[in-house]
Amino acid sequence: MIEILQNLAYGFTICLTPENLLYVTLGGAVGTVIGMLPGLGPATGVAVLLPMTYFMGPTGALITMCGIYYGAMFGGSRASILLNTPGDGAAVAACFDGYPMARNGKAESALAISAIASFIGGLIGAVIFVFAAVYVARFALRFGPGEYFALMIFALVATASLSRGNLLRGLVSTAMGLMVSTIGLDGLTGVDRYTFGFLELMGGLDFLIVIIGFYALVEVYKCANPKTVTRQVQTKFGPIWITKEEWRRCLMPILRQAPIGFLIGVLPGAGGTMASMMAYSNEKQLSKTPEAFGKGEIVGLAAPESANNACSIGALIPMLTLGIPGSGVTAVMMGALLMLGLQPGPTLFQDHPDIVWGLTASMFVGNIICAIINLPLASLLVRVLSVPGRILYPSVLGLAYLGIYAISDSAFDFYPLILFGLLGLVLDFLDIPTSPFILAAIVGNMMETNFRRALKMSGGDMGVFVNSSISIVLYLLTIIILLLPLYRSWRARHTTVPSAV
């Protein structure tokens, strides 16, 4: 315990340097603005702005990206409250009661409670992170290639199952992502795979191309419309604050939904949308006046805001401690870390404590900064919502291409980027989720390497995959997730038949 607090104090000495303070402020402000813009969620924001962080060093880059991440979580609800247009999935729940509040002349209270709830949720998430991350990382040090393979199978199946609720479609997406991960030279034998004669593909396909194609390009294609008009948005407000009565009613929902949001964030594939929806639903069920929900009930705004910010911090746990990103945003961050020469995982805590603890401390500082940005400066920031799509979307497209160029220094990568933009639309049309694809494209290589390494170490004995309790538990969890949809449909059949009769 003392050791953790000492490490956290050390983190604050890193985070509070003028340079890193500037980065966290910059990240929080840019993230808030990006989060507000419809269609541009945190994943797109981090992906498109990634090249800007290359020159900051690992700690600065990670602090900035995290700032963008939770800044976007703060900002996402602004558009929900004022325009009924969520910036991303996690901000959808904020529309339910935030927009009615604004329509009822309570925009100030709505903006204030969303920022306050996000702030408290973020702080609770950061506190849990401090204590949980170290223990998860220590535990993960016991993992060998066999355990890692089992963990990746579990993460992939969980993501496939949770991302849009259809396991088969999720597994198709996973398989396609794994296919992409096989492109390039095979690390163990030197055989080139699926390079189709292109030398540029020998090193493999950078998964950031997949991410930027799926997020930035697809979102621009969906939003770009010749009829895009400037949106009318309220920009003049009274004092952005809440009454004592509103505070009293919101405090408990904020406090109880934050830990739940954090736990959902830790699950691979779950994410902010699920966290905020679950928080909304929980509070509606607990409320004495559930009929008020959807008509401007302040608790219906506070609870999801708290949960989705805590969730964004929870999502960092699997990425930093296990090297398995559980969401699109953490996938982009992991890509950035790999590019900076750092391998996320348990050894990161031992080898680079400055980065890990600097980042952890920045979560506290970042949340305070985001609250400052989102309370007094709210009326200034919401003017961003008036930026016309005709300027915004071509610029985002340009940044997406340049982001790819900054990674590879080659215009050749524009071609796969175009292909993944189109593939993203095809998958969207077929209702195939993209999160499992992205996760598989990232971990595919590691998964194959661990699989072959484990077999090599055991002399070809397949028993190596089930000879540890960790692997067995992970496989059991995977089987449960696979069987869950069957159980649900069986139960649904069982419960509907009597009522039909």
Added chain:
Amino acid sequence: MTDGSLLRNSRFLAGLFAVVVGAAWGLASFSMRDAALGDPNAPKYFPWLVSGLCVVCGVALIVSEILKPGVAHLVTWEFTSTHRAALIGSAFGVLYALTFEPLGFIASTTIFIGGISFAYNGVKRWKANIITAIGFAIIVFFIFTWLGKPLVAFPEF
């Protein structure tokens, strides 16, 4: 399914798509070189495994649709502004890739952003389109240079 909904059902289409992609990926693996050391098929096992997974899930989707037609997931296809934006965006993307190095950053980016802006916003807003294109190219060029990632502004002869 009798009214043609089979072809318009996203579960069926998703399954068909998965089977085609999985089979193509699996077949393409046969053109790979063998490993020079150890098991010659070692680099092919993993692609076979994931191709197989894709095909099996695709078949399962098709079978589940045939056994229990899901009218709730019917999809129709029409050419929308999203498809138009994707086609135009992709075409200008290819042009950008072809011109990026020969024309240099400023000219190729201005053409790219300008082309996209004209296509997305129409000719009526020509002033805003031109200002966005030139402004974006110049601002991004200076930001990249400031960040220590210099771009080639103009072609070198």
